[in-house]
Amino acid sequence: xxxxxxxxxxxxxxxxxxxxxxxxxxxxxxxxxxxxxxxxxxxxxxxxxxxxxxxxxxxxxxxxxxxxxxxxxxxxxxxxxxxxxxxxxxxxxxxxxxxxxxxxxxxxxxxxxxxxxxxxxxxxxxxxxxxxxxxxxxxxxxxxxxxxxxxxxxxxxxxxxxxxxxxxxxxxxxxxxxxxxxxxxxxxxxxxxxxxxxxxxxxxxxxxxxxxxxxxxxxxxxxxxxxxxxxxxxxxxxxxxxxxxxxxxxxxxxxxxxxxxxx
Amino acid sequence: xxxxxxxxxxxxxxxxxxxxxxxxxxxxxxxxxxxxxxxxxxxxxxxxxxxxxxxxxxxxxxxxxxxxxxxxxxxxxxxxxxxxxxxxxxxxxxxxxxxxxxxxxxxxxxxxxxxxxxxxxxxxxxxxxxxxxxxxxxxxxxxxxxxxxxxxxxxxxxxxxxxxxxxxxxxxxxxxxxxxxxxxxxxxxxxxxxxxxxxxxxxxxxxxxxxxxxxxxxxxxxxxxxxxxxxxxxxxxxxxxxxxxxxxxxxxxxxxxxxxxxxxxxxxxxxxxxxxxxxxxxxxxxxxxxxxxxxxxxxx
Numbered sequence: 167x168x169x170x171x172x173x174x175x176x177x178x179x180x181x182x183x184x185x186x187x188x189x190x191x192x193x194x195x196x197x198x199x200x201x202x203x204x205x206x207x208x209x210x211x212x213x214x215x216x217x218x219x220x221x222x223x224x225x226x227x228x229x230x231x232x233x234x235x236x237x238x239x240x241x242x243x244x245x246x247x248x249x250x251x252x253x254x255x256x257x258x259x260x261x262x263x264x265x266x267x268x269x270x271x272x273x274x275x276x277x278x279x280x281x282x283x284x285x286x287x288x289x290x291x292x293x294x295x296x297x298x299x300x301x302x303x304x305x306x307x308x309x310x311x312x313x314x315x316x317x318x319x320x321x322x323x324x325x326x327x328x329x330x331x332x333x334x335x336x337x338x339x340x341x342x343x344x345x346x347x348x349x350x351x352x353x354x355x356x357x358x359x360x361x362x363x364x365x366x367x368x369x370x371x372x373x374x375x376x377x378x379x380x381x382x383x384x385x386x387x388x389x390x391x392x393x394x395x396x397x398x399x400x401x402x403x404x405x406x407x408x409x410x411x412x413x414x415x416x417x418x419x420x421x422x423x424x425x426x427x428x429x
Numbered sequence: 430x431x432x433x434x435x436x437x438x439x440x441x442x443x444x445x446x447x448x449x450x451x452x453x454x455x456x457x458x459x460x461x462x463x464x465x466x467x468x469x470x471x472x473x474x475x476x477x478x479x480x481x482x483x484x485x486x487x488x489x490x491x492x493x494x495x496x497x498x499x500x501x502x503x504x505x506x507x508x509x510x511x512x513x514x515x516x517x518x519x520x521x522x523x524x525x526x527x528x529x530x531x532x533x534x535x536x537x538x539x540x541x542x543x544x545x546x547x548x549x550x551x552x553x554x555x556x557x558x559x560x561x562x563x564x565x566x567x568x569x570x571x572x573x574x575x576x577x578x579x580x581x582x583x584x585x586x587x588x589x590x591x592x593x594x595x596x597x598x599x600x601x602x603x604x605x606x607x608x609x610x611x612x613x614x615x616x617x618x619x620x621x622x623x624x625x626x627x628x629x630x631x632x633x634x635x636x637x638x639x640x641x642x643x644x645x646x647x648x649x650x651x652x653x654x655x656x657x658x659x660x661x662x663x664x665x666x667x668x669x670x671x672x673x674x675x676x677x678x679x680x681x682x683x684x685x686x687x688x689x690x691x692x693x694x695x696x697x698x699x700x701x702x703x704x705x706x707x708x709x710x711x712x713x714x715x716x717x718x719x720x721x722x723x724x725x726x727x728x729x
């Protein structure tokens with residue numbers, strides 16, 4: 167299996183605080199990988215470094231879209247990284263609240279279309295055909311995530327779980343090969359989490375994307391991940407299959423604290 | 430009744446101009462959260478480009494229609510180019526600076542442009558040719574409305590509708606709305622924010638240039654300082670209507686235009702500005718976000 171994301175010795179400092187300390191992580195094509203760790207371990211910072219929101223202090227991030235050579239992406243702007251094929255969602259939902267559901271997905275297609283300013287104004291045949299295609303494709307994505315009947319609702323009027331689905335649909339609209347999900351199950355009830363589990367597995371099959379997710383819901387993490395990386399205080403403390411992680415001493419210590427009786 | 434109508438249409442003309450310029454303020458504010466104080470100067474430069482081009486073409490003996498069309502297009506083109514350059518030089522390097530820095534930079538840009546035109550064109554008022562011919566069908570109503578005024582009103586209406594359609598239905602319009610709601614997220618979805626911001630400046634500035642040439646031809650004289658007053662009034666219109674809102678800019682412009690026109694006509698022209706700014710204060714007391722503005726709570 168080809169490695170599609172290869173993070174080497176990634177380090178991020180905020181002033182004197184080292185938020186990420188020489189972390190290695192890799193994802194192979196088609197994998198679902200989870201990044202877990204206690205609060206404040208640096209998981210979201212890790213996402214921000216990969217997607218270009220932060221510029222890492224040290225280390226390298228390589229991506230290799232299927233059938234392409236690896237290229238280094240640290241230091242690139244977020245929109246360039248999206249064009250290269252990485253898409254993400256946020257821990258707190260960040261939809262364009264005052265746009266319709268359909269428009270939100272259409273924005274995701276922005277970088278995959280070629281109409282410029284003049285084209286938008288004069289709307290030639292090619293432009294209209296392209297727009298038609300974008301709208302059709304967006305409807306298709308919305309059907310897939312089960313939101314097509316709400317296409318013309320404003321995004322802010324959707325119920326919470328559906329807003330999360332819309333965020334994922336919008337990220338898929340950028341046509342990524344790797345999807346980064348930041349706590350997709352946050353705020354969901356057990357039933358919704360169960361549906362999310364199936365949904366994520368389904369998009370991996372149907373959209374041919376690999377997935378890296380941050381999640382605190384351990385049932386979800388253990389059931390869908392192929393491999394798990396654990397970080398604590400910015401350092402990687404373990405990696406392996408769900409079964410290995412569940413029995414790893416370092417991980418148990420990080421989550422439950424050390425046993426002081428023996429000390 | 431004729432007097433009322435005259436004031437009404439005069440106010441509509443003024444209001445249309447304010448609206449045209451206010452659009453530039455409000456679009457830039459919507460996308461960047463920045464007050465582009467150099468915007469009035471772009472309007473002034475549009476007027477000067479119109480003057481230079483029309484003078485040049487008149488000497489060459491071109492027909493009046495061709496002169497009007499080409500002068501207007503050149504004014505918009507140059508204004509757009511100035512807007513683009515101002516953003517690249519004065520605002521883009523400060524994209525991540527504290528909010529006050531681009532504001533100071535904007536004021537600096539405004540002073541720079543005024544003085545640049547002052548040096549190049551002297552401080553004297555220059556006569557501006559009447560570009561719009563007298564329409565014969567308006568002859569019987571000439572005591573109420575001039576043909577220039579009619580053209581200004583029509584131009585503003587057409588521009589507003591076009592802009593509304595652009596924002597609502599095109600790809601670039603969607604990108605603008607997305608950026609105004611969440612710039613970082615728009616970037617993460619692959620929108621090239623720098624390009625969209627440039628486009629916003631170009632469109633807003635071209636509208637200011639159009640306003641510049643229209644007003645200049647209506648008033649008949651221009652100098653380097655006209656941008657300052659027009660800029661302040663248009664800014665007032667934008668705030669009045671709710672800055673960031675495009676229908677708000679149009680509505681604010683019209684209300685301001687009518688207030689000034691009726692105050693001048695029924696009270697005294699000395700108090701024109703008192704009424705204009707008094708109205709601003711009055712409305713902001715009751716609706717701090719402007720008439721159509723959304724009250725936004727600061728994101729935590």
